Amino acid sequence: MFVASGRVIPAVFRQLQIPLQVVLYAGLFILSRQLVAWGHVPLPANLVGMLLLLALIICRVVPLHWVRAGSRWLLAEMLLFFVPAVVAVVNYPHLVMVDGWRICLVIALSTLLVLGATAWVVDKVYRYEVARERQGARDND
Structure with missing residues (x-):
């Protein structure tokens, strides 16, 4: 049992x-x-x-x-959570016709900013880890 x-x-x-x-x-x-x-x-x-x-x-x-x-x-499953928002855009064709270019511009700029910020942070963390590893190697010698 x-x-x-x-x-x-x-x-x-x-x-x-x-x-x-x-x-x-x-x-x-x-x-x-x-x-x-x-x-x-x-x-x-x-x-x-x-x-x-x-x-x-x-x-x-x-x-x-x-x-x-x-x-x-x-x-x-993140993509599944965005489906209702994308489908809702179909209900507003006038908004897409008038402000669609602005929406696309904001999406493109925000994507580039997020990619740039992520790359910058990864670079800083990588350099910090390399410097820390070198410092540890010097301390062990």
């Missing part, structure tokens, strides 16, 4: 892991929304929630493996 229950519980936990992590994200968003409203923080609740989760992971309050599977699932 103990062997069977020992196999069933981890299997059930594995099946519930992603839904539980998504519920954790939703709860964190609700908490961050309340914090933004209560503290009059001039940031969107989703950004406050991400910063809060990052702080919890860095401080090791929340282990990374507690949120890894849910985040991978959400990233894998």
